[in-house]
Amino acid sequence: MTGAPQRYHPLYALGFLRRAALVCLLPPAQALLRGQWAELTEAVWQSLGLAVLLTAASLVILWAGSWRLTADGQLVLGWVLFSRQRRTIRGSDLAAVQIERPILCRLTGASLLTLYPTTLDQRHKVQLCLSRRSAEALADALLPVPVEQSYHPRGGERMALAVLGAGGLSTLLLALLSLRQSRNYLPVSPGLAPLDQAAALAARWLPAGLAWFVTLAAFLFGLSLLRSFSHTVRYAVWQGGGALASRGGLLRRTERRLRLSALSCAEVRLTPLARLLRCYPVYLTAGCLRGEDAPLFVYRAGQEELLRRLVPGLHLPPVGTVPIKGRSLAFFLPSGIAFGLLGLMTLVSRWALPALTAPLALLTLAALGGLVSAAEGYLREGAWPRSGRLTLLCQRGYSLRCFCIFASAPVLTVRQSPWAVAAGRADLLLNFPGRVRLRVRSLPVPDGMACAAFLEQPPGPERTDPV
Template sequence: MTGTGPRRYHPFFALGFMRRTLLLYLVPLVQVLFAREWQALWRALAQDVALFCLLALVSAVMLRASSWELDAAGVLHLRWDLILSFERRIQNSQLAAVQIERPMLYCLAGASRVTLYPALLPKGQAVTLHLTRRDARMLADRMMPAPQQEIYHPAGGQRLAFALLGANSLSTLLLVALALRQGDNAAEQIALEQINQAAAWAARWLPAGLAWALTAWTFLFGLSLVRSFSHTLFYRVWRGGGVLASRGGLLVRVERRFRLDRLTCAEVRLSPGARLLRCYPVYLTAGCCNIDAPLFVYRAGQEDLVRRLLPGFQMPPRQPFSLAWLRGRSLVFLAPAGGCLGFLILLLLVASWALPAALPLLALPAVVCTFWLVCEIEGLLREGAWPTEKHLTFLRQRRMSMHCVCVFSPATALRISQSPWGVLRGRATLTFAYPGRLRERVRSIPLSDALACAAFLERNDLYDKDHPV
């Protein structure tokens, strides 16, 4: 394997610097806002042109002074040589994930945006490079090769669920589920009828400003839904060579690669929409790469697919309900939703006496908070952490979703903390500290479970030291 030799970045590297300085162009226009004269406008435009030429010259110098090189050993060298010279080296073994993005403008210019995520550094220190399409592909194949062995293509209902769960709206999920039950031919008609009914309800019961805000939110969410669906086009997930990868998208082509031996955790999010469709999204965290987009979606009963793509993945064990589990548990789970719901109920009582016309306006957020409270009650009943045969697993309720997490990284650290109430009741809060300075908390679990998790990680850490790879 030979090295690439020193290479230049794509000119979009300089455009990235220009984009970060757009605010400077607005400074001369502030004079026009106060002066309100044509002469001030022409003077501001002349200043903007001069500023643009200066920044373009600085960008050209930056592009000329920067270079990258991949040597025969697979080490990436990032160099800067202008007045001061320095070099940064990145080994492929230090990387946890690689992402290649090609938005529409990048596709037209033949460019790609490559983001390299180190395994141990925080997310803010991820390295972003602007390369040509061929260089980006070559760099990813050299630093994290991913031969296609186990391939998965979402199709049909799974693609629809993938798009909807990416957009993340319960109302649209209900709408689409209703349309699909009526049959494919009537789906569009059913959807339009539901939208018309929602618009009529908004116009009848909501004030004009709030109705317009609701309409604008619906329109923006529609754009988000279209973008999410375009991401599922030409989408596939594959595993090979110790790497799990995905590629797809129409308007924005995105490819992600995760090293399985650097994988921090995998989680399945049981959101209300996922439970309605019985399709569950899988999210990955590797090092400092924590992208809030599902890698793939699987249907209920397809757990074998998850285990084929993610060897060793385990869901948290199902715990039978018992009053002993709830004894002494803190009610901090119910505080956010309970507080909001109590405040809205108080407003409803006052409005029923002083302003009855505002009751429908206050009833809508009260219903949302009631549903939120139901989700937090589920967290009160189920949240916990348990060691399994190979990995540490835990359940964490966040907002309206239940997160089922399987921890892969042996470098995970635990912190066990107890409040005075927890000491009396034998409860503790468990904080997971992942590589990449990411943290997750599991609240008010039995102290015995927290100590069992700590002992499990200690045993596995000693085993890894005695049996190095």
């Protein structure tokens, strides 16, 4: 594999063709919608000609790009169309490597290899379409996968399955309600008769159109859950040799490797569902790989030892409340405004539009949930150096996020407004490689200074927690 330049997999050209396919399909579609058959024949010939041109362009793009692995393990990407370009990537500069095999790739023997640099942002990640063997060999050369261990945490499957089940049931119920509401406009289906009694009370409050809208939203949510569940099938995560690896997926097989020394932060997210099921998802950020789309793994309460084995050196923020004297009430602004407005609209709708009272009441309840989460953030959000690591607790939306900072040299900003100066409070902002930012709101100034003093010490195990 080293030495001679190699071409990308032909699927790479298909990516360009797929984006341009709309240009080919538009003229015949327009003619078809207008019902003009003579024009349709001409449009089809035009589209065929255009498709031939685009295919030729795709083949030229395929020919222009190349890659090769040098003897000292550097990846060199080349481009020779209109200008000569060369980009050199060292394995040591990569924070993470991901190999994805969607269905189309698996059918054609291809793999999508994504490289995440340590210090650059998301725009500079590199995605290559290679043959399966080339992708594996290249990934092994740039970031070798550790030896797979015997224990694989499987909490993610149970959690996703439970949420999927709940989502499926609620979608089914909503579909029945919608059908019930639509009965006035459609012929009566005898199959619905036994379910009328159970659905009548709730169905009375939902207009048919809104019911179908909510059903569609729940159906789409269910589809996304199904997708998440498919990611957790045969899922395993393990670490060793300075790297953390995960592999799994049913329809889209994904393997991800993270370099532990390039880890920026680890996040344990306490969502309402995670607290209910006592299964907590863990997200890792390394370089420009944010990992917010899917948790790397999910661990159950009581498995903290496993968590520390997979992510050595991980510490979580302390449990308990923080001093709230002088804390900014801006915590409650977004959810408070939403709750107030929706509550008012719910009350007004009792007289003006009774059909909308129930959905508005649902939205008001959701805003109340946001207000409760904001209250928890008000009582608990903070930053603490612990055992040589900086830990943060932040509230975002309905969840509480626990961060452990691994980056040895993040940039820290302590920012105050005139009102915060008077109250002795400040906001803390951390910037990591890859343009990742974290913010802790309305911290006591001494705590902010303690975090700054912690980072001004030399990085390493000798870093002591400020007194």
